[in-house]
Amino acid sequence: MKIALLGYGRMGQAIESIAIERGHEIILKIDKNIESYSLEEIGIDVAIDFSIPDAAFKNITSCFKAGIPVVSGTTGWLDKYDEAVEMCNDNDAAFIYASNFSLGVNIFFELNKKLAGMMKNLEEYGVEIEEIHHTKKLDAPSGTAISLAEQIIDVNERKKGWHLETANDNEIPVFAKRIEDVPGTHTVSYTSRIDDIEIMHTAHSREGFAKGAVVAAEWLKDKKGVHTMKDVLSSLFE
Numbered sequence: 729m730k731i732a733l734l735g736y737g738r739m740g741q742a743i744e745s746i747a748i749e750r751g752h753e754i755i756l757k758i759d760k761n762i763e764s765y766s767l768e769e770i771g772i773d774v775a776i777d778f779s780i781p782d783a784a785f786k787n788i789t790s791c792f793k794a795g796i797p798v799v800s801g802t803t804g805w806l807d808k809y810d811e812a813v814e815m816c817n818d819n820d821a822a823f824i825y826a827s828n829f830s831l832g833v834n835i836f837f838e839l840n841k842k843l844a845g846m847m848k849n850l851e852e853y854g855v856e857i858e859e860i861h862h863t864k865k866l867d868a869p870s871g872t873a874i875s876l877a878e879q880i881i882d883v884n885e886r887k888k889g890w891h892l893e894t895a896n897d898n899e900i901p902v903f904a905k906r907i908e909d910v911p912g913t914h915t916v917s918y919t920s921r922i923d924d925i926e927i928m929h930t931a932h933s934r935e936g937f938a939k940g941a942v943v944a945a946e947w948l949k950d951k952k953g954v955h956t957m958k959d960v961l962s963s964l965f966e
């Protein structure tokens with residue numbers, strides 16, 4: 729596949745290594761202004777966007793307009809996700825966004841949903857989420873922590889939203905810690921007077937995120953429409 733990387737920071741570079749290992753070619757790397765590139769003319773099979781919150785929407789929708797399937801892992805721009813979905817469908821384009829592309833976190837998401845269902849009527853347990861990331865991260869809480877919170881809110885009628893650090897009884901508190909060089913650790917904790925239950929995912933490097941993004945790009949290349957990482961990993965979740 730001929731891949732365009734939209735964003736060539738820590739993740740862009742990790743994706744480049746995995747993509748080359750898997751026999752793909754990086755034909756474009758964009759770190760700033762997508763408008764100065766003619767995406768249509770250089771035979772891009774798929775674009776992978778790991779940029780910054782302020783740039784993601786423009787990067788993604790430029791690909792839709794150019795008819796290029798796009799995988800995005802950029803977090804912190806999701807207020808515009810519904811608009812992106814509409815533009816993808818209007819342009820008959822192809823799109824996958826995931827707050828986390830690693831296989832491990834996608835298994836963790838399934839565990840989180842299962843546990844949330846079991847805990848939803850147990851009022852004696854409080855629930856909270858903690859995420860720890862490197863100090864260069866621009867957004868807080870992490871996109872993954874927001875996905876975990878939304879999965880719990882979907883099944884637990886007592887929880888109406890989430891809030892960073894402080895939360896009302898009807899919200900899930902999400903704690904964001906920044907520690908140098910941590911690739912990404914997420915913990916969901918249920919706490920009662922009697923005991924605690926915790927599930928945790930710890931990334932040891934960015935390799936899992938990068939591999940998942942390349943696998944998603946391989947899967948999306950010849951498809952149309954809006955998909956999720958669960959679609960990509962469907963055989964695992966049957």
Ligand SMILES: NC(=O)C1=CN([C@@H]2O[C@H](COP(=O)(O)OP(=O)(O)OC[C@H]3O[C@@H](n4cnc5c(N)ncnc54)[C@H](OP(=O)(O)O)[C@@H]3O)[C@@H](O)[C@H]2O)C=CC1
Pocket residue numbers: 734735736737738739740758759760761762778779780781783787800801802803804826827828829830937
């Ligand atoms: N979904 C997932 O699995 C994962 C998601 N992420 C998310 O991916 C994103 C990137 O993370 P990371 O690589 O660590 O961050 P970096 O800061 O290392 O990389 C971001 C890159 O985007 C570049 N950039 C700035 N403006 C634009 C633009 N207009 N178009 C394209 N690129 C631009 C930056 O360039 P410059 O430095 O010159 O400004 C930088 O090189 C974050 O939102 C992060 O949360 C991270 C890991 C996994």
Ligand SMILES: O=C(O)C1=N[C@H](C(=O)O)C[C@H](O)C1
Pocket residue numbers: 803827828861865866869870871872873911912913937
């Ligand atoms: O910025 C990061 O590094 C990461 N961001 C993603 C997020 O916000 O959830 C995924 C991963 O945890 C690493």
